Amino acid sequence: MDKYQTFEYDVVVIGAGGAGLRAAIESSANGAKTALVCKSLLGKAHTVMAEGGMAAALANVESRDSWKTHFRDTMRGGKFLNQWRMAQLHAQEAPDRVRELESWGAVFDRTKDGRILQRNFGGHTYPRLAHVGDRTGLEMIRTLQDKGIHSGIDVHMEVTIRWILKDGNRVAGCFGYQRESGRFVVYKAKAIVLATGGIGRSWEITSNSWEYTADGHAMALWAGADLIDMEFVQFHPTGMVWPPSVRGTLITEGVRGEGGVLLNGKRERFMFNYIPDMFKGEFAETEEEANQWMAQTLAGERPTARRPPELLTRDVVARAIRREIRDGRGSPHGGVFLDIASRRKAEDIKKKLPSMYHQFKELADVDITTDPMEVGPTCHYAMGGVRVNPETQESTVPGLFAAGEVGGGMHGANRLGGNSLSDLLVFGKRAGEHAAKKAKEVSQGTINADEVNRVAAEALKFFGDEQGENPYAIHEELRLMMQSLVGIVRTDEDLRAALAKIGEYRARAAKAKVGGNIQYNPGWHLALDLKNMLDISEAVTKAALERTESRGGHTREDFPETDKEWGKVNCVVRQNKDGIQVVREPRPPMPAELEELLKKD
Amino acid sequence: MAEEAILHIYRGNNDKGEMVEYRVPVQPGMVVLDAVHAVQAMYSPDLAVRWNCKAGKCGSCSGEVNGKPRLMCMDRMDKYPAGEPIVIRPIKSFPVMKDLATDVSWNYRVNKKIPPFQMKPVATSLRDADAKSAGSESRRDSATAEPRFSQEEADRVQEFRKCIECYLCQNVCHVLRDHEKHEEFGGPRFFVRVASLEMHPLDCGDRLELVKDQLGLGFCNITRCCTEVCPEHIHITDNAIIPLKERVVDRFYDPIKKLLRIVFPKA
Known part of the structure; x- marks a missing residue:
């Protein structure tokens, strides 16, 4: 083990998106010697791709908004499976996290009276998303980055962490490699914050980048931590569908928030046909009413009309789009139309949705100020993740914390748009604070040199002269399989077939071979990442098999109804000597005053 | 559009390297970064290139394509003459780490x-006490004024x-x-x-x-x-x-x- 470069910190934060940066800033502010370790260059993490905004009940645009309404919207959006305490803390603390970001230099769009402007989004009762055009994530990451580099944090860029090292049952450090040199590194740490994002690279059509290989989910599972709600994978309703090069690339929900409407191939506005019972009476039932809402909103009036059904939650809209396409009412390239051109002036579109304009113009030869976009669902977000204590974000492994997308429980069965950016800050801060606190309470653990040597040897097995498959080929097959068998709509038969396939890929991935050497070798990195992706694909598939009902982001064709009994339990995934197991655990009881909020009309 | 693109890609480090020719199939709407990824998948998994968002939002995939600085994810293949090699090099002003990745x-x-x-200290006249009390009942952990x-x-x-x-x-x-x-x-x-x-x-x-x-x-x-x-x-x-x-x-x-x-x- 001595041959590996070794660092020693109080707290190591893995991942430098919104959650990781916020956690590192807080950890350092609380006196912990903190490292921030990230796979990409600083400032390039997935948060940069977030577009629409961050949800917080600032009540700048609609004075009736409050944390209670935000809480209620979040729980309803999550189909009541959320860990209520996380949803509560999130709704209560998000406004302060937004204001704090402003005090660190973020420049949000403004209201007429100079305050932070908020826009409408799916599932939110009131205009609630603080935003910067359609590049809110960039604003967040740059603000945190520029704050972070002056906060006494050591940033280790282009380092991939592979393994959490333990001393007995608690965290002692982690092990990884520098991407450029290929050299292994060991970090000793009293506490570790996972902020590694999501898992979407295991699906064919995805808005997620190469980084989303389930690293944190897998490392937590291997370290013995519980995962929760893994069956819930969000397919964002609007990804690009044409040309093939950009299939899956995200189109912000902000397009609908700014008035965009969904039309099928026959140019019918179909969302009126898909208002679920739970939201009946809350959404406009005719085009006239929806148009009236739009006119009132644009005029800056408090709308008397009900909201257009395009602003239903993502799970509902994604399923509706899929249904239209399946029933033969799709657009020429197998999507539906998203039209903002006929709804807003060209100059407004360019002002509020500049990167959408740019993206379509340059990549799809479509001018969104004159023509509709073609859109379809794209794998976007993992609701499931590491099961954490809502107050501290500590997992079931002492010293191992998780925040952001890799954390589970906050969003239940379906995440509302805009609740991710606020989640990153609220729980990033909490994770950083409590990791620093933990570091004060414990001493450095002992690193087990045998464990390090074993993981290192395993990582190097992909080099050698024997014949072996190209990891890209196995990855491609995994993505196609997960898309077709563990996608938006699932069945028992498909899920069982998926498990068999995962077993087959696992055997092949273990024998994959890469050429070249350890220096900056993406083929080798992918060969290593396949293990994470396969294990977490199995976790998703097994949890999906277990949940014999349809709810939020999990739709079972063989169990199409939402089942009250299933509303009482979360699926928890853990690994033991028999492999990856799923157990049902009852949801913690909710205080009566919060129950009351959910009932209220 | 040709069915096949010819790419000349820099392979090497800061001290030495060479241009290597690859041929990859062309799809509608393809960008230069797609072609580079096709090379990784088909021929050379160890070809180093940075990328993330693939939509012009993260600024990771800068390179020089036919001598012009570009984001490779926003650079359409169909604007280059069919049948002629497309030359892809790392950006020049920074040392090459490997292939298309540079030390920035x-x-x-x-x-x-x-x-x-x-x-700036926010002046009292700018404070908006009304807004604080009227709408949000959110818990506050700082007495920040609203700028x-x-x-x-x-x-x-x-x-x-x-x-x-x-x-x-x-x-x-x-x-x-x-x-x-x-x-x-x-x-x-x-x-x-x-x-x-x-x-x-x-x-x-x-x-x-x-x-x-x-x-x-x-x-x-x-x-x-x-x-x-x-x-x-x-x-x-x-x-x-x-x-x-x-x-x-x-x-x-x-x-x-x-x-x-x-x-x-x-x-």
Whole structure:
């Protein structure tokens, strides 16, 4: 083990998106010697791709908004499976996290009276998303980055962490490699914050980048931590569908928030046909009413009309789009139309949705100020993740914390748009604070040199002269399989077939071979990442098999109804000597005053 | 459109390397980054290239395509003549790590020299006590006042804050590319960054001396190469560099103002 470069910190934060940066800033502010370790260059993490905004009940645009309404919207959006305490803390603390970001230099769009402007989004009762055009994530990451580099944090860029090292049952450090040199590194740490994002690279059509290989989910599972709600994978309703090069690339929900409407191939506005019972009476039932809402909103009036059904939650809209396409009412390239051109002036579109304009113009030869976009669902977000204590974000492994997308429980069965950016800050801060606190309470653990040597040897097995498959080929097959068998709509038969396939890929991935050497070798990195992706694909598939009902982001064709009994339990995934197991655990009881909020009309 | 694209890609490190030819199938709407990924999948898994968002938002995949600085994820293959090789090289102003990945750590060191955003004390007249009590019942952990400024004021710095740090401007700036003044000069990216702070409606920091002395603003002779390559269409020269130069001149070289400052030091 001595041959590996070794660092020693109080707290190591893995991942430098919104959650990781916020956690590192807080950890350092609380006196912990903190490292921030990230796979990409600083400032390039997935948060940069977030577009629409961050949800917080600032009540700048609609004075009736409050944390209670935000809480209620979040729980309803999550189909009541959320860990209520996380949803509560999130709704209560998000406004302060937004204001704090402003005090660190973020420049949000403004209201007429100079305050932070908020826009409408799916599932939110009131205009609630603080935003910067359609590049809110960039604003967040740059603000945190520029704050972070002056906060006494050591940033280790282009380092991939592979393994959490333990001393007995608690965290002692982690092990990884520098991407450029290929050299292994060991970090000793009293506490570790996972902020590694999501898992979407295991699906064919995805808005997620190469980084989303389930690293944190897998490392937590291997370290013995519980995962929760893994069956819930969000397919964002609007990804690009044409040309093939950009299939899956995200189109912000902000397009609908700014008035965009969904039309099928026959140019019918179909969302009126898909208002679920739970939201009946809350959404406009005719085009006239929806148009009236739009006119009132644009005029800056408090709308008397009900909201257009395009602003239903993502799970509902994604399923509706899929249904239209399946029933033969799709657009020429197998999507539906998203039209903002006929709804807003060209100059407004360019002002509020500049990167959408740019993206379509340059990549799809479509001018969104004159023509509709073609859109379809794209794998976007993992609701499931590491099961954490809502107050501290500590997992079931002492010293191992998780925040952001890799954390589970906050969003239940379906995440509302805009609740991710606020989640990153609220729980990033909490994770950083409590990791620093933990570091004060414990001493450095002992690193087990045998464990390090074993993981290192395993990582190097992909080099050698024997014949072996190209990891890209196995990855491609995994993505196609997960898309077709563990996608938006699932069945028992498909899920069982998926498990068999995962077993087959696992055997092949273990024998994959890469050429070249350890220096900056993406083929080798992918060969290593396949293990994470396969294990977490199995976790998703097994949890999906277990949940014999349809709810939020999990739709079972063989169990199409939402089942009250299933509303009482979360699926928890853990690994033991028999492999990856799923157990049902009852949801913690909710205080009566919060129950009351959910009932209220 | 040809069914097959011919690529000449730089393979090697900073000391030695060669252009290697690959042939990959072409799909409708394909961008140069797709072609590079096809090479990884078909021939050479160890080909090094950075990328993330694949939609022009993260600024990771900068390269030089047929000699022109580009974000490879936004560079359509169909604009290049069919049947002719497309030449892909790493950006020139920074040392090559491997293949198309370059060592851009210098930029991070320059950024660290710039003092961070410093919030103005918000005047009581700007405080909005009403808004606090009226709507949100959210728990507050700080007694922050609510700062106000107009969208027009926001617009001015939001333009600069669109920067995705692709460093294409740094790559084409002749002060860096040809004269290699990395030690004395910050480059267009960081003039944009300083401008985004200096013109921020809520900032009260002062970075003019820094931009003059440590970031070497004077080396820039306004050839606008940076503005031309900016994929975010930021008016780097007109809106960031020239106003900063004016401020520097006003502060340090205006004799009347200098005299006034001596006579009325507190003015």
